[in-house]
Amino acid sequence: MLGMLGDEWTLLLIQRALLGARRYGEFAAALPVSNSVLSARLQSLVTDGFLIRLEYQTNPSRSEYLVTPRSRSLWPMLVSIWEWERRWVADHAEQLPGMRHEVCGGDFAPQTTCLSCNGAASEKDVTAQWGPSGGWGRSIPATSNRRRSGGRRSGAVALFPQTMSVIGDRWAFALLVAAFVGVSRFTDFQAQLGAPPSTVAARLSVFTDEGILLSTGNGYRLTDKGRAFFPVLVTALQWTQRWYPDPDGPAVVLTHTVCGGRFAPVLVCDQCRKPLRGAQVAPA
Structure with missing residues (x-):
């Protein structure tokens, strides 16, 4: 997780992708990032399986970047x-x-x-x-x-x-x-x-x-x-153990002492108490 996401721009680009950005210009307009850094990070996100690059125009070549289940599941973090x-x-x-x-x-x-x-x-x-x-x-x-x-x-x-x-x-x-x-x-x-x-x-x-x-x-x-x-720590751990499992078993086991059960975090809205979903969260 640290190797993949411990970078100045990666999380912000994934966040923007989850909020609907798809094209290079949309990412550039949303973030104060240089063209060289943006191009390198988008390529890294494709290589690491966070985004899919899809060409939508051939002359000149234009591509858009679509989120994958791996990046979509980062929303709790x-x-x-x-x-x-x-x-x-x-x-x-x-x-x-x-x-x-x-x-x-x-x-x-x-x-x-x-x-x-x-x-x-x-x-x-x-x-x-x-x-x-x-x-x-x-x-x-x-x-x-x-x-x-x-x-x-x-x-x-x-x-x-x-x-x-x-x-x-x-x-x-x-x-x-x-x-x-x-x-x-x-x-x-x-x-x-x-x-x-x-x-x-x-x-x-x-x-x-x-x-x-x-x-x-x-x-x-x-x-x-x-x-x-x-919450950042436990949602990061949850994401990591989902996408990078070890055949020997989990690296960390969390227990909720109140109920005695295996702990997995679920984020809920403090207003309506319903579980949150990434597609239902927007900037206020």
């Missing part, structure tokens, strides 16, 4: 990211719009529920353990993400600035997951992740500066803002 950035991140050039549920017509916030019992779920009542194919070694990509651009902040990072500080970095995402499962001390982060001390220190510094973690006398703990990232 995208909705969760949008809500977290809108609620918790202030440094946007323009205020992010809200979301409208077209079933009830209300401006809504997505709420996370448990598929097993339909009850509300949060990081406080969902536990995680490694499955047959899991472990920190598999959770941290062996190489840096493929399509990161240098050290300069791109326009996409400015749109989702703090989300990219988490999922755009292979160590940062793993460190935040470790915080969610109870790791708090510097030495424990280092031991669990197998990361160099300087790497752990740098990521902890970013998260404390952004208010995701709070440094205490005994270590680090998640803030309210950090805990609010829970």
Whole structure:
């Protein structure tokens, strides 16, 4: 998941495709992206199975890009990211719009529920353990993400600035997951992740500066803002285990302690309480 989606532009292009963009000009008009970057990312999305390129004109050649089931099923993660950035991140050039549920017509916030019992779920009542194919070694990509651009902040990072500080970095995402499962001390982060001390220190510094973690006398703990990232983590995990299954079994097993059942996230509208569907969500 990090290798595929931990990129400044990829998630935004998928989001625009899900909102109806198909042609090159539509993507270019919607996002502050250069032609060279846009062409490269669209090609990567085709190669990775997120988009299908279909030629609709031959002279001159013109193509459109259609979403696949793989990209269409990313909408819970995208909705969760949008809500977290809108609620918790202030440094946007323009205020992010809200979301409208077209079933009830209300401006809504997505709420996370448990598929097993339909009850509300949060990081406080969902536990995680490694499955047959899991472990920190598999959770941290062996190489840096493929399509990161240098050290300069791109326009996409400015749109989702703090989300990219988490999922755009292979160590940062793993460190935040470790915080969610109870790791708090510097030495424990280092031991669990197998990361160099300087790497752990740098990521902890970013998260404390952004208010995701709070440094205490005994270590680090998640803030309210950090805990609010829970829906992004569980929807990302759900998508990854669906599209990249391991024959040995799941990498991570989540349990909803309220009902005792296997936890799978379901997003519902906080206005009408009905399950959300990607095609029914629009900018407010």
